[in-house]
Amino acid sequence: MAEVYEPVIGLEVHVQLQTQSKMFCKCKNKYGDAPNIHTCPICLGYPGTLPVLNKKAVEFGIKAGLATNCEIADFCRFARKNYFYPDLPKGYQISQYKQPLCYSGKLMIESENGEKAIGITRIHLEEDSGKSIHGVESDEDTYLDFNRCGVPLIEIVSEPDIRSPEEAYQYLRKLKLTLEYLEISDCNMEQGSLRCDANISVRKKGEREFGIRTEMKNMNSFSGVKKALEFEIKRQSKLLEEGGKVVQQTLLWDDRREEARPMRGKEESEDYRYFPEPDLVALEVDQKWLHKIKEDIAELPDEKHKRFKKEYELRDYDIDLLISDHNIANYYENTVEISEAPVLTSKWLQNEVLRVLKEENINITDFAISEKRFGQLLILLKDDKINANSAKKVFNKMLQNDVSPAEIVEEEGLAQMSGSDQLAGIIEAVLEENSDEAARYREGEKKLFGFFMGQVMKKTKGKANPQETQEILRKLLDE
């Protein structure tokens, strides 16, 4: 059954912009503070107040447009979107309607069948509403927090180009990564700074016309979006299969139950009576300014991928991992500048640093070991001053104390034993102490080699250079 129908998906993504102040007033744009402390007559919608546009919000919107290959309007307007809701004291949101800031873009994603472009219909600016908090003390209570009123948002509307829940997931990941690289939002879905509504329809494979769509809201993670889409595709396919019709409506996703329910009719009524915002002049984008914003845009994920491949000769898999967070990518590059060992650095960053970040549930920006110290550790390893075993010990000490790796090696006596007669002497002693095993080895029990390696490591407290130990052992045992 599922084979017969093909999903068609378009996403509407709202992203809060990380400006200092709100979109039309001087109130702080800050998440997580005590309720209703970042408010003023403008964002509370007192009569007689006038909005003043935050230039930074426009700049961030333009950056999002440029990074997604959009055209940037040189002239656009704001519009009032009218509706009543307790968390919207003004009774309308200032948004953009017929003339968005950015339009006709695309975002490249990795789909199941390779690279694919997803069209971006438009990116427009709007202000956020307040927040209703339900059921704090009892089921009947609703609390209102107006700190979010007037926080700048962009809404990014995709073309209905997405053909599977997996593509939707990849689209969201790429979009989030791009916006994080631009440093215009922290894109935190749990805290609501990125919100996604999904439009879904299905059609018989090979058909050209789109089917009737529903809109799914209320997902709070990317995997939630994927699950909600899978649920709705199944529901619609089954409905059509049984001869029914899809009703155009808005559905609310219940993540705990993993099912969707229709929104109540009232919540859904969508007659916003848009009209041009009379309190704001049209927005003209100065071409010089636009040019400057273009120049300011940081390296984006795709470009970084290409450069990493060329400069560091890493595998695609490793590059994707390193660039999946631009702060990690920066940490990597700063470390390589010191270590001059791109592959070794990538390996240690992934195996050790990322492990610690995960265990401690912290970001790389809060990591205890600076790029400089990490690079110095890798130099010791690269130059065979310590072996991998000892490097791990030093790494763990470095986590606890802000001292240089060289000092730790010195203090702990971890310098690698190599080349010296000292190492040969120790190995000879090991063979003497285990003369039975040595005899058995010489008679053909070759698997005892590992036993001798172990004995040498034990005697040197893990400091022996493994390659040299192997060589010397071979020489002494096989002669």
Ligand code: ADP
């Ligand atoms: P609205 O103004 O009601 O939100 P839009 O025309 O702006 O409607 O479309 C919203 C989203 O729905 C867009 O992302 C678009 O790609 C998507 N969409 C439109 N038609 C369909 C369809 N038949 N099936 C799936 N998605 C669709």
Ligand code: MG
């Ligand atoms: Mg919509």
Ligand code: ZN
């Ligand atoms: Zn305000």
